[in-house]
Amino acid sequence: MISLMKKELKRFKRILSPDYPACSEIEQDDDKGQDIIREGILKITLHILREMSQTDLANTLQTKCAPACQQKLKSKLKEKFQRINEGISNQMSSPLLNEIYTELYITEGGIGEVNNEHEVRQIETASRRPETRETPIKCNDIFKALPGQNKPIRTVLTKGVAGIGKTVSVHKFILDWAEGNTNQDVHYIFPLPFRELNVMKEKNISLMDLLHLFFKDAKELRPTDHEDYKILFIFDGMDECRLSLDFPKNPNLFGVTEPASVDVLLTNLIKGNLLPSALLWITSRPAAASQIPPECVDQVTEVRGFNDPQKDEYFRKRISDQSLANRIISHMKSSRSLYIMCHIPVFCWISATVLQRMLSEAESAEIPKTLTQMFTHFLIYQTKLKSLKYDGKCEVDPQLTQNNIMSLGKLAYEQLEKGNLIFYEDDLRECGIDVREASVYSGICTQIFREEFELYLGKVYSFVHLSMQEFLAALFKLISFIGNKEHNSKITEFLKSEVNQAIQSESGHLDLFLRFLLGLSSVSSKALLRGLLAQTDSMSSSQEEIVEYIKMKIRENSSPDKSINLFHCLNELNDHSLVQEVQTYLSKTGASRLSGARLSPSQWSALVFVLLNSDEELDEFNLSKYDQSEECLLRLLPVVETSRKADLSDCGLTEKSCLALASALSTSLRELNLSNNNLEDSGPKHLSTGLKNPQCKLETLKLSGCLIREEGCAALASALRLNPSYLRELDLNWNKPGDTGVKLLSVVLKDPHCKLEKLQ
Known part of the structure; x- marks a missing residue:
């Protein structure tokens, strides 16, 4: 106890300066015991109270806790990050980050499975999903707990596709801190991009020496200073990492002065063996995010780029002539593929550069579509x-x-x-x-x-x-x-x-x-x-021939995703014949009803493309509007995946539909109605696979009158035990669960983590 108090008094001595009379007296004789220590504390306290107001005390503590090296670090970081880099250009001619920065749309995002599809396709898919109840997170608030979170947040992993704004968010966070605007409870921020750390791959070095190497102004920091100061490490661009990051095999490391390879330093920092009180922020493209074990991450966020209002805000900030800005916004909205790409901030910049010139100079060239x-x-x-x-x-x-x-x-x-x-x-x-x-x-x-x-x-x-x-x-x-x-x-x-x-x-x-x-x-x-x-x-080719070849491939291809990209290819070739064909058909039949229609495979694909690229909000998908058949559901599954609610009741569906729907449960779906279909026990078994996925956020599942028995109920109970956080309503009316099924579901209801509010 005495040694602990002495340690705290030494800390006070460093903070308040050695001029106070009690500070020199404390260290003279280790044998005087608690009386001298208590007397020293009392003298310091009385002296502070006599000489300083509460505000003065706070300012002094802040100043003393932020020595000269911190101010030098802030100055260097401000100089480095105050301008945005948009290519090779004179640094002084680059725009100031604060002048054009537009808040990005950042949300909570689970780690889940790795998505290996092209990142532009991921953006296109995400853009079609209706707004959910996700809480937007401001860049400067990523270490603040979300509603319902009780544990402190030490490590944040931020995902996002290339160019979506992860690095700009990091720079804005650092700049705001360096300018004294936000997060001033953090004493030091050390940005260490993975591309820089790759160069240290073969070196053995301690964490302290690594910091001194990268941040010359931090050489005044001592190994024990992390006990007094709040430190944040930012590791940007994990997808560029060339280090092994072998969490299971790397040895444990606890000392900041103990040398080791850089990948061992990183894995021990992330696991919390090194500097457990330090904050960590890691950014990565989605495909590389799975390198970090989920148990080492307290919060996962996802940068979604600009939402629609933010796109408009960017153009209005970027272009001073507001009339011209509005014309550019109108043109971008007239082309669905271009407006979707504006989720990517870099593409907004490219578009602004091109259209500002073309529209203001009244060029004769066709405006790009x-x-x-x-x-x-x-x-x-x-x-x-x-x-x-x-x-x-x-x-x-x-x-x-x-x-x-x-x-x-x-x-x-x-x-x-x-x-x-x-x-x-x-x-x-x-x-x-x-x-x-x-x-x-x-x-x-x-x-x-x-x-x-x-x-x-x-x-x-x-x-x-x-x-x-x-x-x-x-x-x-x-x-x-x-x-x-x-x-x-x-x-x-x-x-x-x-x-x-x-x-x-x-x-x-x-x-x-x-x-x-x-x-x-x-x-x-x-x-x-x-x-x-x-x-x-x-360049001589038959455009008509390649267009017909792509149409043939659409007819042959069973993959909706591949067909959608082929339609984008037709759009690049300025051919819209298939889409117009389906749009004409829909306008004649009215209300999108296709019951009894015999569409060719290419027409089904065109229908999917039309629905996904419609300006209408895809909030609720009702299969009965199209055709009450399993074939129609399987053809239109990409549309189901972008909807918030799906009503598939009384459509003659079987377990085959449930097998296909399992993957759809980890998309935008929050309500799924499969009532009055002959799913039997196999259907719930397939659905339970999707329910177990951590990405699944389904809140309502209706399975009334689906011929479900004990085995189906057992599968649902198992899924709810493994992923109990979201499902709030489960309708099993008019089924035959038996005593065993009822008991299994009752056990789940007793789980304190279970959010189920309504079980019928």
Whole structure:
């Protein structure tokens, strides 16, 4: 007890300075015991009360608890993060983050299963889901407990697809802290990006030495200071991590001065062995988030980018002419695919750059309505911008420009094949890009390419977004094929081959690449690129033939997701015939009723595409509006997955439908009505698989009159025990659960974690 009190008095001595009379007296004789210690505490307390008001005391403690090294750290972080990086440009000409920052839509998000589909497809899927009851989380509040959370939050994992705003959120959080605006209870913030930590992969180093290495101004910090100060570590970009992060096998480590490999330091920090009182914030793309064991994470958040009001707010902040901003917003809303992409902040910036110029200068060119057109105009604009800046004219040399574009395209394509989003100087040299001229003379590097300076990596390069890398990779692949005179007559066969490869890709990683490739092969793109690339005149393909080939693939393909992407490809080729065909049919039949209709597979796919891309809110799906059949449900399952409520009652469904619906339970569904279908016990067994998924947030499940017996009730009870948090209403009327089924469900009701309020 005495040693503990002495420790606290020494802490007071550090805080209040050694000028107070009691402080020097305390350490003179360790044998004087508790009396001297009590007397010392009393003298300090009385002196403080006499000399200082409560406000003065608070200010003094804050100042003393924040030594000079903290102020230096804040100053350095403010200097680093006050401007937003939108490509290679003069740092002082970059916009101030606080001037254009628009709050992102961040929500709570469970870890769940890894989603390997293309990230743009993930955004498109999420954009179609109706608003749920999720509570938005402000960037600066991510360490605050949500309603219903009782435990303190130490470690936050933030997920989000590439370019959605994770890093900008981190920078805003740090900047607000450095400027003294928020989270001032935190004494030190140490941002340690994974790409920087990768360089330390082979080193053995202690945590304290690692901090001193990265933060020179923190050398005044001592190993015991973490007991006095609140520290936050930010590990940005776990998807870029090249460390093993082997949580089960890495040895335990408890001392901050004990050397170990960097991956051992990280796993022990995350597990809480090292600095258990420190806060941790980790960001990652979804595919890499599963590297961290769920038990090591107190809260998972997900950055969803901009919601619809935030998109509009961004354009109004970015463009000072509000009349022009409104015209841009109206145009973006007129194209569903473009407006969906505006969930990604980087795409908003690209669109603002293109449309601000085109609409204000009253150009004769057609305003872009597809992704390919938007990216092509951005490429042309950046090239002309360089030419105007350095040559004093808007004309460009097609051959010189093509060499530059092909060099960047080669880099984009080769690194895309390797799965790399970050490149180094050697990667650029291998593709014929002059590193010394990359930021100024390469024509399109200025804003399409991003250059960052990292402490131990030197210059690090990336494209402003994955989609820009895919666009340039597609352009490189197309121009390379055209440049090969031996293959030029077979361009249509080349495009068909690329369609087949994308369809066969299970992960969908070629989906957007294919959209760009086909869009660039169109007649409209040929005209746009003519002044930019020397070889576009050789682009001769039968657009009608490739359109018919895609339609054939839609008819053959049973996967709704693949069909949806093929419809996007038709959109890039400016063909809407299938969609118009179904829309005409629906307008004639009225009220979307398809009962008894004999739709072809391609028409079913078109119907899904039409419903998913409709401006109408998909809040409730009622199968009886379309066709009361199992085939109709299976065809329209993607629509069910984007709805909040699904009424599938009395539609002749069987266990086959339940098998398909199991995956849908971990999407937007909150209410599911399957009453009066012959599901029997097999149906609930399949549904229970979906109910057990941590991502499932179903609140109401109606299974009245479904011929369910004891086995079906047992499966439901098992699912509720494993995932008891959300289901509030379960309707089992007009079934035959028997005594055993009733007993099993009764046990679940007694579980204190069970939220079930209504069991019939």
